[in-house]
Amino acid sequence: MMEQRTTTEEAVGEQRHVRAEQAPGPVGSVLFGALSSFKKDTLRLLTELQRQYGGVARMKMGPYLVHQVTDPEAVKQVLQDNARNYVRGRFYRGFNLFFGRGMLTTDGAEWRTRRAVSRPFFHRAGLRARSGTVTDTVEELLARWEPSARSGDPVDITDDMMWLAMGVLGRMLFGVDLRRYADRLLPAVRFSLKAMILTGEVKQMLPRWVPTAYQRRLKGHQQVLNDVMDEIIDLHRRGEGSPDSVVSALLKATHEVTGEPFSRRQIRAELKTLFLAGHETTGCALTWTLYAVAQHEDVRRRLDAELTEVLGGRVPTAEDLDDLPYLRAVVDESLRLYPPIWLFPRDAVADDRLGGYRIPAGSTVIVPVYAAHHNPAVWDNPEAFDPARFCPAHAARPADGGHGRSPDGGTSRQRDRYDYFPFGGGARKCIGMDLALLELRLAVAMVVQRYRLQLVAGRPVSPAALVSLRPQPGVLMHIRPAEPKDPAA
Template identity: 80%
Template sequence: MSTTEAGTGTAVPQQAPGPEGSVLFGALSSFKKDTLKLLVELQRQYGGIARMKMGPYLVHQITQPEHVKHVLQDNARNYVRGRFYRGFNLFFGRGMLTTDGPEWRARRSITQPFFNRTRLRESSGTITDTVEELLARWQKAADKGQDVDITDDMMWLAMGVLGRMLYGVDLRDHADRLMPAVRFSLKAMILTGEVKQMLPRWIPTRYQRRLKHYQGVLNGVMDEIIDLHRSGGGSPGSVVSALLNATHAVTGKPFTQTQIRAELKTLFLAGHETTGCALTWTLYAIAQHENVRAQLDEELQRVLGGRTPTAADLPHLPYLRQVVDETLRMYPPIWLFPRDTVEDDEIGGYHVPAGSTVLVPVYAAHHNAAVWENPEAFDPSRFCPAHQTKTATATGGRAAGRDRYDYFPFGGGARKCIGMDLALLEIQLAVAMITQRFRLHLVSGHPVTPGALVSLRPLPEVLMQIKSVDREAVGA
């Protein structure tokens, strides 16, 4: 994948293939019009690496597993948060998600212990207690024959779990303020080149007034939680207390109010939003596939018999995990990992210049027909170990199954999602409890499509009919 420079004998890496696009904007208009479609088509047309212009920026899309590993793991020091994260600073601030190097390590080291797998399993009762409160709400809706937008309810559930397990408070007490702020921020953080986003902040447009309002809402709620802990009213075992008592490893000073607030916003926005989306998509997929529902019912009845699951039950519920894994393949909540290149690099024999952007689109990689047989079909059995080995043998692939970076819903390398174990634990316990108690049916005339916001949100809503399960019928 290289040419020889005339008269020197020096190999010069080639440019990766890709679309030409318009003279001025390149592929930017296609990206704005239907982001997911563009990313999937780029992968299918150009393979594991594609080069394109997006407005004034040079962008490479990477989906080949070894290339993804190179960017996220092997040469991760050369790939940093960049221009695509500038919009994130509007609401996250300079927290764990938007920083790099020693600054990032200093922040992550404080919160890492709260995501210890053993610690999470020991606290799993908090998750099931919170799910029980959701089931009580849904029982009232079922009794009245009311349809429910499960997206909001899954966010409400994830908010409750996150607050109780990490913040030492119930964030749902602030839900009336937080949820509108989240809905606005999900769109505002994605820089689309719209005029309203590009105008100077000091111009008092309606958009800028709303932006400042919702920034104030998020900051205000986090400040209330911090002040509660400062006054001794919060939990001493919370991440808030840990941040208040910590010394910054870089500066040697205590974390400031602004720094603590940024970490809390990061955990809140990244934590509850992605888990809520994953839960919504999982319930949506189960409702759409009766055969999946039937097999899941059989496993849950055989192992649980209608009782509340515990973390210790999950290894005995392999099909439940396969359903969750397949949902995360089809609808990865974190659908894109953008990076900026620090120094010139070469990927797959192609030149990637310093200062350019690399996109690692999880969604496109998970829908790659060269890796996944019939990728648009929802098929949990593809995550059955026996099925993986059989498929690899039949196709002459790896005997141990697929590559680590064929499937990476939580990223990879040192920046792998800190909340992965909490998310998987919460999703599995919640789905097991909900599926045993209710049957969900998508309301006709309400199509659902994936929205490429900060997370992969179901749009416009996931309106469900909720009916109580006839437990005798299930056990028959």
């Protein structure tokens, strides 16, 4: 009898030990866990999980075990220190529908080969030397707005920011102006943003061969993207594209392991990745930044004063950006409040421990940038747009970006690198970060100097957690000429 009691006590103790190793989290329904809440309001679920359960939270989503990670040390372990253990997994299967197997969706040697080909095109010094390409493209946007500025007709700036980002990306990387394909590409992009996020809807779960209307639309938009990328590849093969483009580099590249040239399918996948990830995220970031500036008159006035003092109405250069700290703060704060890349999902290859909790092999880890950037334990009044938190007077800036005011609003403290990480971290930090920041700062400076944007009344805007953090239903603005300025004043 004593032996049986001892065995029972050991079993109970083991169960308690297992429970103690599990991260806290919501129970949810038996079958679906937190899946219904995730589908209903993704951003609200993630921020509430962080605030209620802390830096590592556990939940069930349908048949999957998911851990949400926002604790800076745990984020660093996933994205940087133990990144080999965290690979693209089930959350990326939907991405394959439109990206294919490119730099975003692959791991290991396959990923390294693809990144090595594109990396030279994203060096900061080279991008700055070509900043005139960005400002020329922005000038075309400003001219495009002139009729609306005269007539007073509102403009959905979301579409225009995508048009701008597409123009910059095409000229800087593709060796062609992608805007010539915009009428075909933009509808495919709008469809893909929703189709790539797996929400558990029946139309997404049915096998691909089932001939539903959804599947026909899916295949049609996939074909549009493939056709446009094939046209760009063929254009370069005929010698009609830029020899200094990433397309030309991919056509010359060989695989690190096999030594074989890239196939058309592989080149196409890489171009789709650069196109979809490159223009969409920057376009969203531009939209959110201009939206935030338009909503805060004090921010607009202070930014306008800095631009007038430094630029005096002229077109900015890359060298001017170092003399525009408030412009930088405005962009940084926009990326905090509205991070275009709002989530980094991974699957654990082997068991690990994050924040003291066990992470089983095969489970999913999500790193929600949005929730980390809205954490009230880190950010004073996190829902407010306050560029001052990124100004030198309020915060010390580490080499790679963590910064802000102390939670009590008083003396600034050093922020952890992974309190603020709009472009991710580690070896897989967004390759386009320097291009995105260059484009954001130059474009915002030029728009604010030329026009004053005013949000159309009665048109509330909210963030939608698609592939990127998209403003919904759109950002409808009145475009007004900016007030004349006297630089001497």
